[in-house]
Amino acid sequence: MKKFLFLSLSAFLLSGCVSSAPKVADTTKKSCDKKTTKQMPKRHTMKHMKMFQTVDKKDAILLQKGPNKEHCAMCGMNLIKFYKTSHAATLNADKKIQYCSLHCLSDHIRQGVELENPMVVDVKSLKFIPVTEAYYVVGSDVRGTMSMVSKYAFKNLDDAKAFQKKHGGEIMDFHSAWEVAKKDFKK
Secondary structure, three states: OHHHHHHHHHHHHHOOOOOOOOOOOOOOOOOOOOOOOOOOOOOOOOOOOOOOOOOOHHHOOOOOOOOOOOEOOOOOOEOOOOHHHOEEEEEOOOEEEEEOOHHHHHHHHHOOOOEEEEEEEOOOOOOEEEHHHOEEEEOOOOOOOOOOOOEEEEOOHHHHHHHHHHHOOEEEOHHHHHHHHHHHHOO
16 A cells, blocks of 8 residues: 555656646636637646656567566666666676666665666667666756656767757766766765
């Protein structure tokens, strides 16, 4: 029950706390026909708009096995919905673990887990690449995952620069982006 409540609260917070007020007709006019009744503008909800991080299920590479393969190993968030910020690593030499974000990967490491072969999704190709080959754009105006400071990775420096030109942020290597991610836990 607590997990369901947490996931519901997370979905509410991630949706931008959109008002749940119903559509209301403008009653200032005397007539109630369709021509004079105005509806409030359509509200934007997760259902109506696709987040930048989200991909079609067919485009997502899921590395984990089992019934929870579509969910972050740390927080349980949906990996397809938060795919473009996904990270992965190997645990105990053979178990693939996938995370929704650098934040969750950092949290797992912070708990003392030793991981090998860390990888991140390249935003452009949607394929996993080694984190050491990635150019991270940190702090863009595109919403992040599990953090107020966004972190998006690119295999190609030109792709990172194009994203940065459009959305701002700073281009960093993995270790610098990881240092930024670790600040989430210093509160």
